[in-house]
Amino acid sequence: MSPDPSPVRLHVVTGKGGTGKTTVAAALALALAADGRTVLLVETEGRQGIAQLFDTPPLPYEERRVAVTRGGGEVKALAIDVEEALLDYLDMFYNLRRAGRALRKMGAVDFATAIAPGLRDVLITGKVKEAVTRRHDGRPVYDAVVVDAPPTGRITRFLGVTGEMAQLARSGPIKTQSDGVMAVLRSPQTAVHVVTLLEDMPVQETADAIAELTKAGLPIGSVVVNMAAEPVLPADGLARAADGGLTGAELAPALAAAHLPGGDGLADALAAEVTEHARRWAGQDGLRAEVEALDRPTVELPLLTGPMDLGSLFELAARLEDHLQNGETA
Template identity: 60%
Template structure:
């Protein structure tokens, strides 16, 4: 138990990555892994995609914390899809006591107007809700042992998390600034950690490197780089001759005609080129000085068994 906590010491885990890298699956697997042993975790999404509901094959999530998974040892994962409009209504009620009046604003479109002309307000509301869940206490103890945020992609992560700069454009004093300052303090504390998901492909790796540099410049703690959908090396030799391929085909009882051997030789050459590129990209990521976690490719796709496999791999890392 203690070993698992020391490997993932933060209480708020922000998961980002270029679109298509599997960041939602990784966030869900991390929430499952951190819930093992009787823990309670909250998995949060803020992009309105209902990615968590699709992943767990449930109905679209409301603006409410609902249990979506039980974990061995008595743990559980709850999920929350944060809606900016509902978060603003909650904010207005909390700080200005505008319960009914706030709901009336929604009917005339004022809330949508407000978050459109001041997009920084939207991010303050979203991150503010995540902060509240992370720090909330019930009966003298934390409501959640860990909160995992399926965050916006790497191209937007710096602006999304740098709420202080965004709020400075909206307000110099008052509840909005106070809330953004408290969120900024949390995001820059040891309680928080941002993990970046990538594939061993050039564009995702470059976006990962850019995001890591941006987050470090913002003094936001970066935890791990997670290499998703990796495959074990099928060929370890630097060069495979046609004679070796022909011998291997024969031993496997497969055709050994010239066309088959030549075609296989071309595939092996392409594979070794790809493998060399992956090693170069892995080396670039290693130079960041951040721990790398490798997750396997799931041939059957990301189902519940696949999520459990990823969760176990994350907890071993």
């Protein structure tokens, strides 16, 4: 992620399942759309997660505005339908849209994507590339494209399958299209951002994904630490509680002075809760060192209470916008 002027126009967001990558992708789109920019947010997995976040009806296979940002910027969203993407492909390169519709009625499209799962990823990345490179009156239609991509366990395969297709096709439109997609994905205008939590498995998967993406020649952007809990005690209090040095007997006088009911039982329960919080925080702090060791720009997003609504998305977007303005480059 980087402020204008930035070579990065395609932001691919991935992360282990449960880390909130769809939420981060949506917030990033809002941040990038500030000050009058136009951003396309692309969903690739057919879950309609973007529609739920923006509280809109299920997205069709068309680019539809879902939010307006500061300065007249806007976020449009697209849920890629694989069948429609295939029809676009057949029409664009072979003028066979009508024939493609007939194939769909026969169930041939479903059959093809079932027996060749990689075809689905080829079509999706091809559509993403088309959105990134689309121009009108000599300038890009979108200032940025944000992709809510598959999780880390599948991201390298998802982004690299078109390169494998290019190796199989020696010439013709398939070869040309495949080479064009990989040229965009491996260029400085693309950045793959990885979302993680301060937990052992997500941090390990983040490290593994970065290693795999780097080996595949795909550009790594930022690491986004999502749902980071804020400490409720000062540093010395956290350290003492984590070491088991806080007892209910120490808290009881203050609780009594506040006229809180519960007596020693409440004091002991509160001391146990504080100790658990402090140890959890200490564990997270240790994992921060592992995230820093990945040597990528890092931004932390807070754990927000309550349901995730548009207001919450704008709050996260503000954090990401600060990250952009501070010059944290991909």
